[in-house]
Amino acid sequence: MQTRYSGVTECGPNSAANHNMKGSPMSVATDAMFDPTSYDGVRLPLEDAETLPPWCYTSEAYYRAEVEHMFMKVWDFLGRADRIPNPGDFYAVKHVGVPIIFVRGNDGEVHAYSNSCRHRGTRLVEGEGNCKAFVCPYHG
Structure with a gap:
């Protein structure tokens, strides 16, 4: 039926x-x-x-x-700015299969970047934390 x-x-x-x-x-x-x-x-x-x-x-x-x-045509909520209050604070998410890093810059603004190395495509970070720079494990 x-x-x-x-x-x-x-x-x-x-x-x-x-x-x-x-x-x-x-x-x-x-x-x-x-x-x-x-x-x-x-x-x-x-x-x-x-x-x-x-x-x-x-x-x-x-x-x-x-x-x-x-x-891909509208703004999507992926997190709150107060989740990363200090310079260097970051969190990583995947949105419709695209890995993204949100980070609080030294300028106090929130920035979003691709969470993958342009050369090897490996993930730069997982989860959340604080760092001074995102470094590919293959390139140091």
Whole structure:
């Protein structure tokens, strides 16, 4: 039995719907992803509202579209400035797969840098702490 969510048959990559609809599993999920009726249930009044269709949480295509159309086009909250109050204080995070270092500079401002060596791609720091400089373990 196929489950229906917001008026669209579930279309995750392993669902039975993929065998009954034309196109590859990826194109089926992508077609549903851009079909506005796929999300009708989330726009209902709170007491009647539904969650996103299950494939939204497991689809690689949906994730890539979220990254491209949402996360890379808006400001995202990745931490508070008071987390690094002193010059040299830093913390490292990953945001949509991109490693980032936030550090309080000697100028008192918060700066963000890529947390990888340009040459070898290794992580420069993990977690949080305080340092005078970020140094690649391969380059000293």
